[in-house]
Amino acid sequence: MALRSMMPESSRAISGLVFTKTLPNVLFSGIGGVFADAHDRRKAMIALDLASAFVVLGYLVAISTKSSTILYATSFARSSIVAMYDPITKSIVPMLVPKDEDLKKAVTCNATAWSSMLIIGGVISGKAAAHLGVEMCFVIDILTYLASAYIMSMVRGDFYTLKRTDANDTESYVAQQKPLSISSISRATVSFMTMAFETMKYLWNCGFGILIFLKSSGSFVRGFSDILNPTFSKIEGNDRASSQRLGIIYSCIGIGCIIGPVLANCGTDMAKPRTLQKACTIGLTVMAAAWLGISTAQGHFFLICLLTAIRAIGGSIVWVNSTLLMQKLCSGNILGRVLALEFAFAMLSEAIGAWTAASLQDGGTSASTIAFWAALALCTFSLFWGTLYIFHYGTSTAANRVVIAPLYGM
Numbered sequence: 001m002a003l004r005s006m007m008p009e010s011s012r013a014i015s016g017l018v019f020t021k022t023l024p025n026v027l028f029s030g031i032g033g034v035f036a037d038a039h040d041r042r043k044a045m046i047a048l049d050l051a052s053a054f055v056v057l058g059y060l061v062a063i064s065t066k067s068s069t070i071l072y073a074t075s076f077a078r079s080s081i082v083a084m085y086d087p088i089t090k091s092i093v094p095m096l097v098p099k100d101e102d103l104k105k106a107v108t109c110n111a112t113a114w115s116s117m118l119i120i121g122g123v124i125s126g127k128a129a130a131h132l133g134v135e136m137c138f139v140i141d142i143l144t145y146l147a148s149a150y151i152m153s154m155v156r157g158d159f160y161t162l163k164r165t166d167a168n169d170t171e172s173y174v175a176q177q178k179p180l181s182i183s184s185i186s187r188a189t190v191s192f193m194t195m196a197f198e199t200m201k202y203l204w205n206c207g208f209g210i211l212i213f214l215k216s217s218g219s220f221v222r223g224f225s226d227i228l229n230p231t232f233s234k235i236e237g238n239d240r241a242s243s244q245r246l247g248i249i250y251s252c253i254g255i256g257c258i259i260g261p262v263l264a265n266c267g268t269d270m271a272k273p274r275t276l277q278k279a280c281t282i283g284l285t286v287m288a289a290a291w292l293g294i295s296t297a298q299g300h301f302f303l304i305c306l307l308t309a310i311r312a313i314g315g316s317i318v319w320v321n322s323t324l325l326m327q328k329l330c331s332g333n334i335l336g337r338v339l340a341l342e343f344a345f346a347m348l349s350e351a352i353g354a355w356t357a358a359s360l361q362d363g364g365t366s367a368s369t370i371a372f373w374a375a376l377a378l379c380t381f382s383l384f385w386g387t388l389y390i391f392h393y394g395t396s397t398a399a400n401r402v403v404i405a406p407l408y409g410m
Contacts, residue, residue, distance in 0.1 A: 024076055025083035025347030029340040030196065032084030033091075036336025041092040041159040042152055048085045049149035052078060056145070059138045083347070087340035094327050094335065095159055100270035104324060108261045111320045115257035199337040208329050211322070211394050212342040214280050216349040217381040218287060218318040223353020224374040231367050232304050245301065252305045256312025261320045263313065268321065273328050273395040279321045281385045286314030288378035295371035329395065 035044050058074030061067070097106045203209035233245035260283070268275040290311030297303040322342070330338045360370050388394055 024080040026344045028080045028083035029344040033087040033337035033340025036088040036091045053145035091336040115254045214322040215346040219346040219350040220353040223350040224357040227357040252309040253312040256309035257316040260313040260316030264317045276321045283314040283317030284382040291375035
């Protein structure tokens with residue numbers, strides 16, 4: 001809604017904002033993955049939380065000056081930090097809860113917490129935007145980042161992945177740290193490239209590398225949602241009611257994201273990674289069915305909200321179980337980089353989806369037709385991943401290939 005007030009009525013304007021929020025993930029998630037595998041993950045999370053709190057101030061400046069340039073720049077900076085944060089926060093979880101079943105519960109709890117935030121945030125932000133102004137939403141955002149940094153500062157222990165695999169390597173790595181210089185930057189660059197090469201080599205030989213695209217399949221249609229959600233919630237000439245309805249839609253997404261992982265837990269087993277792959281395929285099918293329903297529900301806001309919750313159930317099943325697959329199958333000393341690559345592909349897929357939907361909408365295509373195309377895309381993805389599952393490709397092939405990638409210090 002803030003974008004609507006600062007830019008022309010164009011879906012491509014929204015998709016431009018989506019691009020500035022998603023494309024940095026392609027550029028910076030790899031850096032986050034390297035940091036996750038070479039540095040203390042807890043300290044990295046604290047530093048990035050504090051940086052995010054500072055960057056969000058840019059949104060307040062953009063709103064007060066009605067500057068789309070500042071809005072885009074701030075979104076780019078914030079998304080760059082998110083890109084680095086995601087692989088770090090996901091790769092620290094197996095270090096906190098190393099047992100398989102505990103890991104599944106922890107990831108599910110994390111998804112539940114995120115979904116609860118979406119439910120509460122959807123209601124609060126909708127009302128705050130309608131009654132107190134959009135600025136209050138970003139003030140709350142800043143406070144949550146500061147709270148996150150404080151909570152992580154209370155966690156004790158060292159979270160170097162090297163220490164987890166080889167204590168001697170950790171001591172050697174720490175002892176070798178030197179002040180920043182041209183030579184140290186050159187070494188870091190070479191190290192980064194080496195680690196990137198090792199990641200590609202690992203995924204090529206591990207037997208399950210193709211599974212990093214599971215999350216991307218669901219994220220492509222998330223891009224459609226970024227464009228269509230404001231359309232579904234809009235009431236002509238009433239921005240306040242439109243903001244409240246958009247908040248309701250996001251709350252429905254949050255409800256679906258709570259239900260999805262809980263349902264999937266009933267049919268998955270961390271000792272049998274194939275069940276996680278099956279859950280992802282089912283999740284894509286649920287999303288396809290929900291989008292097909294949305295394509296016929298235009299003008300019925302309650303029905304759109306219900307179907308939005310259902311598609312969120314499918315989407316959360318894909319998101320959580322694809323993450324669990326990587327955490328289960330990947331070697332611990334390369335997990336951060338693999339998760340970073342998976343996240344980068346997912347965000348790139350979302351950006352492409354948003355641009356596709358925006359182009360269709362600005363070209364005169366109705367929201368119903370765009371929703372139908374989303375359903376068709378998901379049917380294609382479901383068929384592809386279902387075929388791989390039936391022919392035992394993915395987790396089954398991984399069982400026959402064990403590849404442990406070395407870790408190079410920064």
